[in-house]
Amino acid sequence: GDSVTQMEGPVTLSEEAFLTINCTYTATGYPSLFWYVQYPGEGLQLLLKATKADDKGSNKGFEATYRKETTSFHLEKGSVQVSDSAVYFCALSLIYNQGGKLIFGQGTELSVKP
Amino acid sequence: EAGVVQSPRYKIIEKKQPVAFWCNPISGHNTLYWYLQNLGQGPELLIRYENEEAVDDSQLPKDRFSAERLKGVDSTLKIQPAELGDSAVYLCASSSLAGGGNEQFFGPGTRLTVL
Numbered sequence: 001g002d003s004v005t006q007m008e009g010p011v012t013l014s015e016e017a018f019l020t021i022n023c024t025y026t027a028t029g030y031p032s033l034f035w036y037v038q039y040p041g042e043g044l045q046l047l048l049k050a051t052k053a054d055d056k057g058s059n060k061g062f063e064a065t066y067r068k069e070t071t072s073f074h075l076e077k078g079s080v081q082v083s084d085s086a087v088y089f090c091a092l093s094l095i096y097n098q099g100g101k102l103i104f105g106q107g108t109e110l111s112v113k114p
Numbered sequence: 115e116a117g118v119v120q121s122p123r124y125k126i127i128e129k130k131q132p133v134a135f136w137c138n139p140i141s142g143h144n145t146l147y148w149y150l151q152n153l154g155q156g157p158e159l160l161i162r163y164e165n166e167e168a169v170d171d172s173q174l175p176k177d178r179f180s181a182e183r184l185k186g187v188d189s190t191l192k193i194q195p196a197e198l199g200d201s202a203v204y205l206c207a208s209s210s211l212a213g214g215g216n217e218q219f220f221g222p223g224t225r226l227t228v229l
Binding site for chain 2: 004036041042043044045046049089091101102104105106107
């Protein structure tokens with residue numbers, strides 16, 4: 001079935017370090033891909049998205065490129081801040097523009113130390 | 115613009131008791147979702163509404179869970195009776211087809227503890 005696999009956390013980095021959180025997917029069709037972030041005590045927020053192969057989503061210094069050949073959507077940031085500490089979820093949807101459900105990975109907790 | 119509103123934020127009940135969660139989506143969003151998030155895991159869809167119609171409830175445990183979305187706006191998710199394994203966070207989300215489809219906006223969730 002359709003699924004998303006993320007690297008396990010927690011990931012602990014020092015401020016200004018480079019971040020990569022790996023995400024790979026399995027899908028029967030051509031999914032749209034998303035990264036959501038969940039800050040402590042808050043709901044999920046969309047961080048970025050990509051709807052077709054080779055698209056790059058970006059927001060707040062985070063980037064991810066839709067790689068169809070490797071079925072991956074890795075999240076990267078060049079210089080993390082303490083305020084980036086949160087749980088990051090990779091997700092896919094197979095019915096873009098029709099309100100389809102999201103299938104999430106298990107989440108990766110990021111902790112950034114000053 | 116107000117976001118997705120959920121209440122209560124926290125609920126503690128004893129097993130076998132009933133419980134209900136309420137969700138008010140973003141104004142104008144015709145699609146509403148209920149997700150279940152267990153500790154340390156990603157959310158999983160329970161039910162999706164298009165207006166007042168439940169179009170995907172395949173993952174809803176219908177023996178104890180029920181949901182409704184009267185008038186295609188607010189929604190209520192109910193569990194009766196609750197079991198220990200129901201302890202989790204229940205998330206509501208909404209989206210607007212007119213707004214580009216599948217970007218879903220999430221509420222803060224209701225954290226349920228069953229004792």
